[in-house]
Amino acid sequence: MxxxxxxxxxxxxxxxxxxxxxxxxxxxxxxxxxxxxxxxxxxxxxxxxxxxxxxxxxxxxxxxxxxxxxxxxxxxxxxxxxxxxxxxxxxxxxxxxxxxxxxxxxxxxxxxxxxxxxxxxxxxxxxxxxxxALSEELAQKLKKKERNANGHLREALTEREREVLQALSKGYTNQKLADLLVVSPKTVQNHLYSIYHKIGVSSRSEAILWAIEAQL
The missing domain is CATH 3.40.50.2300 (Response regulator)
Structure with missing residues (x-):
């Protein structure tokens, strides 16, 4: 070039x-x-x-x-x-x-x-x-690492946490999540804290982005 x-x-x-x-x-x-x-x-x-x-x-x-x-x-x-x-x-x-x-x-x-x-x-x-750009070899290693990481994190989530995260990615509020799951808003908040910790994020928007990228 x-x-x-x-x-x-x-x-x-x-x-x-x-x-x-x-x-x-x-x-x-x-x-x-x-x-x-x-x-x-x-x-x-x-x-x-x-x-x-x-x-x-x-x-x-x-x-x-x-x-x-x-x-x-x-x-x-x-x-x-x-x-x-x-x-x-x-x-x-x-x-x-x-x-x-x-x-x-x-x-x-x-x-x-x-x-x-x-x-x-x-x-x-x-x-x-x-x-x-990364070399093809390095790019493939990075993609594989990310796929494996997301896979392990998905496995760490409970079934209820997956439900919460899926609903969260649809734009549900905490109150709507509570109504959907028939639990209290406080329980929803506890689920969110657990999810944030497991997938390594610190906010609602980051959790939604993670769910989209992980194709949850």
Whole structure:
């Protein structure tokens, strides 16, 4: 894919706790035209400092970092600087970790075993504002994890809780739910607290969205 030429190099911040890896990454990136490593950080706290000091075009962020994790570091950076473009570069392919990071949302999630050409292309795409999709392998792992998680959560609900959640997704009020189930509004509220806890949400709207996505 052709990208519009920019006379100024893309400024990249490298965040990884292994100095040798950062050194090698710097050399590889800077052998490709149009890229410049403007800073490095070996822990999560320094990553935040460096990111806000340099305001790089792209931040390559590892997950496992001293002091604070790459996830917490990314969240802190994006809170202070919402325009930050962060690509997670990790050796973890855990779907839970991927989803947690993408929900921030960072601009992409890549594994460290990719080819340097793929990484450079990803950097250029994100810099130009193009979306960076997960690799097919990672996307399938994430979908499988979500299907399994929703399946386990559905099994954890009692039959009555499923009834409450199904009615909730139809827009029923607590009073209408109580009338439908022939119970008190207080019992309905207790069911809702139990449902929220089991499926990991904290509000009525989140529970409705979960029920729709889980095809309850």
């Amino acid at each position: 052709n990208h519009q030429l920019d006379p100024s190099p893309i400024q990249v911040l490298l965040v990884d706790d292994h100095p040798i890896l950062r050194q090698g990454m710097r050399q590889l990136l800077e052998t490709h035209g149009g890229l410049h490593v403007c800073g490095e950080a070996g822990d999560g706290e320094n990553a935040v400092v460096q990111a806000l000091a340099h305001k790089p075009d792209i931040i390559l962020m590892d997950i496992n970092l001293p002091k604070i994790s790459g996830y917490e570091s990314s969240r802190a950076i994006m809170t202070a600087w919402p325009e930050a473009k962060i690509i997670i570069l990790s050796n973890q392919d855990d779907p839970h970790v991927m989803k947690k990071c993408l929900d921030l949302p960072v601009k992409g999630f890549l594994l460290k075993d990719i080819q340097i050409e793929v990484l450079v292309e990803a950097i250029r795409k994100v810099r130009s504002g193009e979306p960076l």
